[in-house]
Amino acid sequence: MKQYQRSSILVIGGAEDKVHGKEILQSFWHCAGGTSAIIGIIPSASREPTIIGERYFNIFRDMGAKDIRVLDVRDRIHGEDKGYQEYVEECTGIFMTGGDQLRLCGLLADTPLMERIRQRVKLGEVTLAGTSAGAAVMGHHMIAGGSSGESPNRALVDMAMGLGIIPEVIVDQHFHNRNRMARLLSAISSHPERLGIGIDEDTCAVFHHHNEFIEVLGRGTVTIVDAQAMSYTNQGDVSAEAPLALHNLRLHILGHGDRYNIKNHQPIAAVVE
Template identity: 30%
Template sequence: MRLTLSLLILSFFFAHCTQEPEVPQSGTTAPSVTDRPKGKLFIIGGGKRPPALVQTLINASGMEEGGYGIILPMSSGEPDTSAFYAIKQFTDLGLASSKFRSYNFRKGSYPQAAIDSLRNARLIYITGGDQNRFMDVVANSPVYDAIHEAYHSGATIAGTSAGAAVMSEKMITGNERRHPEYTGNFRTIESNNIEIGEGLGLLSTAIIDQHFIWRMRMNRLITVVLDHPDQMGIGIDESTAILVENGNAATVYGGYQVIVLRHPEGQTVTQDSLLGGRGLELNILLPGDSLNLD
């Protein structure tokens, strides 16, 4: 009797000790967690940058507490001059010039030491110029990856004018397909006209336009939102910025307005080349107003 009971206990023990670990069924995954960046975006609409606006950027980045900033002047046709004045706007407010470095990366040339420096910066500032020139150097490069790593680790990524346009995943290039000779007037709302390229993708739900009210770019933004109803259009005026925190909470700073355009119904019609749509939403934000980018 005791022998039989002992054999039963041993059989139960070995059966459970040698059991294969349970394998999840195909198609099951762990619950996803939204990966919110720890860093901030400071997106300036171009034009003059008053000291109060630059001070807001300094405060947001924590540069007075420590760390260093990197200037990326690749948008500019005169990168050395652009970097000089970008640094000057900070040193005029008391930050030491030794806290800043400038890297004028060239396509296909990405020194590892500079990439490591970029990855660990506290502030990354992208100057104005031509956003296409910038993305030609940065797209699918170690610079692109380093900017994203820095942003997710806690750095503040700032840009003005072209440096604002590159923040979007879908980037306004500045070119018109139907009217290739640039005038800056954007007199029409037509399909297949406003060219969209690849930006840095730091904003995935919005397309940024800059110099907005001063240069009367509403027709351009209406066209973009009708063409891309899954995106909100954000037009930032000169000497004005939005500070984006936690990946989705934006606040307006500076002297003028920010225009936000949405097309929630997503119904766009085309008649010949003319675009039409109903149910567009327009909001005009003043300094101090906030916006949820989700």
């Protein structure tokens, strides 16, 4: 990513490189201000928040961030913590870790802390990143769980309400690594107005310019399922376990440096230098 923007949202497919080049984590750090970065880490999706919070704390400390704090929300009452809210006002970057997306939403949705984070993200005042479960919660509709390795069917995916940071998308993570294409298609069959985004491990979809563009970072791919022109689905007429028919979908597989214009639904190839 050539230009680092405070208004970027980094949606990471999970298992991002934390040891070698750390391209994705370095990009978040740069977007958040580099050595001037003030970073809040939210490990609430994890059942081991102390361990996972410390891991990312050490990574961003070693990169040279100015200040870092783990916002250890383990109960909804912590989402009203005045100290956490004051720190969020100073933050230039917020990082949501992996774990269980239902746990993350259950602890943070509609809390004063999350509402202020959402406002600051919308105003372009803070960089937000989420990995794995932290990526899944980005949309208004969220894939909460499900299976893989079958034909698309409604029983294959469990849906819930996400945090609505990027309401127009439905995100699935660990995508090709866990064979989740059918799961994303099953989700999109019920919500064809949303853009399906499947993100591989150690791969990131960076949302730029008030979510007008996606840019791909990392060593995997980002899969775009666009059902805007879908002409037919049987999803309302068959049982939950029956295979789904989905006609006239558009599918894009984006690699490192590729972009996608969300407004006009067009992929843009990476510039070869």
